[in-house]
Amino acid sequence: MWIDSATHELAGWQPVEAVATAPGPYVARPPSATHPNDDSTKAIDMAKETVATGPIPVVAYLKIPDDGDPHLEGQACDGCGAIFLSERSTCSGCGRSDGFSARQLSKYGELYVFSIVHRSLPGVEVPYVSAIVDLDGGGTVKGNLVNIEPDPEHVKMGMPVETIYQIAPQRDEAGNPYLTYYFQPRADLRPRPGSAA
Numbered sequence: 001m002w003i004d005s006a007t008h009e010l011a012g013w014q015p016v017e018a019v020a021t022a023p024g025p026y027v028a029r030p031p032s033a034t035h036p037n038d039d040s041t042k043a044i045d046m047a048k049e050t051v052a053t054g055p056i057p058v059v060a061y062l063k064i065p066d067d068g069d070p071h072l073e074g075q076a077c078d079g080c081g082a083i084f085l086s087e088r089s090t091c092s093g094c095g096r097s098d099g100f101s102a103r104q105l106s107k108y109g110e111l112y113v114f115s116i117v118h119r120s121l122p123g124v125e126v127p128y129v130s131a132i133v134d135l136d137g138g139g140t141v142k143g144n145l146v147n148i149e150p151d152p153e154h155v156k157m158g159m160p161v162e163t164i165y166q167i168a169p170q171r172d173e174a175g176n177p178y179l180t181y182y183f184q185p186r187a188d189l190r191p192r193p194g195s196a197a
């Protein structure tokens with residue numbers, strides 16, 4: 001089970017604090033951050049009631065099956081196999097419009113290119129690593145690279161990464177949590193920086 005049915009905390013990952021109910025400005029927090037809120041227990045209890053149906057995918061191409069692990073899904077061209085993240089009528093790879101078939105994308109890939117972001121919107125913690133990842137077997141996806149020091153000494157183009165899923169800090173207007181995805185260095189290939197912190 002990838003997610004705890006009672007708390008909706010992702011297995012193996014530090015849950016992001018369930019905070020308040022009112023929508024606010026987007027606030028990015030590191031996965032291990034805690035919120036200095038004395039009412040946290042109360043907030044979590046309230047969250048349990050609002051998440052009865054599970055989190056909402058933050059993007060349409062993130063799929064959350066009832067009986068499986070979350071994953072990214074692309075649309076593969078029936079003509080040439082090119083993969084796109086959004087619905088389209090004509091393939092920009094081969095120009096045909098024969099149709100597209102949904103395809104589950106690999107959780108593994110390699111870092112195609114990245115940018116270390118030092119300035120962002122108020123409330124967004126910087127620096128962070130904005131990345132574009134080529135997934136194994138096809139599919140190019142943009143996302144943030146986490147669990148790594150955000151500097152060129154550690155982040156390398158071509159490095160193997162994997163997709164992870166996490167409850168996002170922000171909620172929708174009804175207070176429902178979002179499930180979002182990040183990339184991190186492949187845990188099975190290298191030690192995770194800061195994992196002991």
Ligand SMILES: [Zn+2]
Pocket residue numbers: 077078079080081082091092093094095096
């Ligand atoms: Zn095509």
